[in-house]
Amino acid sequence: MSYDTIIVGGSYAGMAAALQLARARRRVLVIDEGIRRNRFAFHSHGFLGQDGRPPGDIAAEARDQLMRYPTVTWETGRAEKAERTDNGFRITDADGRSREGRRLLLAVGVVDDLPPIPGLAERWGRSVFHCPYCHGYELMQGRIGVIAVSGQSMHHALMLPDWGPTTLLLNGTFEPDADQSAHLARRGVVVETDLITGIGGEPAADPGTEPVKVTLAGGRRLPFAGLFVLPKSRVASPLAAQLGCMSEDGPLGAHIRTDAMQETSVPGVFACGDAARAAGSVALAVGAGTMAGTALHRSLLFCDDAELFARR
Numbered sequence: 001m002s003y004d005t006i007i008v009g010g011s012y013a014g015m016a017a018a019l020q021l022a023r024a025r026r027r028v029l030v031i032d033e034g035i036r037r038n039r040f041a042f043h044s045h046g047f048l049g050q051d052g053r054p055p056g057d058i059a060a061e062a063r064d065q066l067m068r069y070p071t072v073t074w075e076t077g078r079a080e081k082a083e084r085t086d087n088g089f090r091i092t093d094a095d096g097r098s099r100e101g102r103r104l105l106l107a108v109g110v111v112d113d114l115p116p117i118p119g120l121a122e123r124w125g126r127s128v129f130h131c132p133y134c135h136g137y138e139l140m141q142g143r144i145g146v147i148a149v150s151g152q153s154m155h156h157a158l159m160l161p162d163w164g165p166t167t168l169l170l171n172g173t174f175e176p177d178a179d180q181s182a183h184l185a186r187r188g189v190v191v192e193t194d195l196i197t198g199i200g201g202e203p204a205a206d207p208g209t210e211p212v213k214v215t216l217a218g219g220r221r222l223p224f225a226g227l228f229v230l231p232k233s234r235v236a237s238p239l240a241a242q243l244g245c246m247s248e249d250g251p252l253g254a255h256i257r258t259d260a261m262q263e264t265s266v267p268g269v270f271a272c273g274d275a276a277r278a279a280g281s282v283a284l285a286v287g288a289g290t291m292a293g294t295a296l297h298r299s300l301l302f303c304d305d306a307e308l309f310a311r312r
């Protein structure tokens with residue numbers, strides 16, 4: 001059986017697209033491995049109407065609602081290979097099973113490559129975060145540490161005083177110049193130059209309730225309500241690259257390039273969510289997924305398949 005659209009990635013972006021297509025009575029296959037980017041966090045913030053809910057609950061409720069539409073099929077598993085066919089696209093999963101669709105949507109998200117500081121990975125999403133809008137408020141204006149990874153951490157350090165008194169922990173990554181030092185001082189940011197040897201303290205059940213402790217070379221331990229770091233990220237699957245979709249460099253890593261309708265450089269292949277933007281959130285993923293779903297529907301309606309695939 002050929003589907004109107006195969007969607008790889010069934011989280012916020014993929015499900016938002018699937019919902020639009022399902023409501024247009026189109027046959028949609030969602031293939032999802034179930035490894036959401038925010039699975040480490042206890043609570044999700046900043047998504048209107050769902051503020052403060054566990055991120056898994058938001059996704060589970062969305063899936064329940066989506067699966068009430070009879071034209072949606074869900075498969076749990078990992079899509080390993082994407083190919084063009086004469087009539088569309090073929091996706092093959094890890095067990096070697098193939099599925100075909102007239103259009104393809106990649107909503108695969110990204111993987112965060114965390115800096116290898118002992119104790120950091122265990123606290124990711126609990127007391128170590130990347131997005132101040134998502135997790136800054138809950139620190140209740142307590143002391144905040146920004147772990148530098150490169151000169152881009154300047155931006156982070158200059159933003160975070162709006163959420164609490166901020167220390168920039170350089171950890172040997174870069175040295176602010178005179179202008180940058182003056183800017184940090186104007187924002188009240190304290191700068192620590194000693195290397196970080198580890199992060200301790202109990203991983204908190206509620207962010208901000210348990211101080212996280214940064215140990216510096218020389219033995220000093222600095223307590224913080226929370227830490228922020230900007231990890232590099234990469235698209236979570238090679239499917240776009242296999243199809244020859246162009247990518248674009250963002251400040252934290254490459255993402256899939258799309259036009260305003262979420263179509264990639266390969267006609268008939270769409271992408272949305274974190275995989276297709278420089279910085280993401282649940283709200284932005286849902287918005288882009290909604291756009292992708294409606295654009296995909298129009299592509300099915302108004303683009304002649306033979307002409308479309310001749311352009312690839």
Ligand SMILES: Cc1cc2nc3c(=O)[nH]c(=O)nc-3n(C[C@H](O)[C@H](O)[C@H](O)COP(=O)(O)OP(=O)(O)OC[C@H]3O[C@@H](n4cnc5c(N)ncnc54)[C@H](O)[C@@H]3O)c2cc1C
Pocket residue numbers: 008009010011012013014031032033034035036037038039040041043044045046047077078079080107108109110112124125129131134135236237272273274275280281282283285
């Ligand atoms: C620690 C942390 C906390 C966060 N907190 C917040 C917050 O409070 N508020 C907020 O708005 N945002 C938050 N975010 C950001 C948020 O997680 C992302 O913006 C959002 O998850 C993006 O949705 P998405 O659908 O694009 O990708 P994801 O939610 O990452 O989902 C991608 C899906 O695709 C699947 N997939 C990937 N490759 C394949 C494949 N080959 N085959 C099958 N399936 C595949 C994955 O398994 C996954 O289910 C947080 C992020 C992190 C890291």
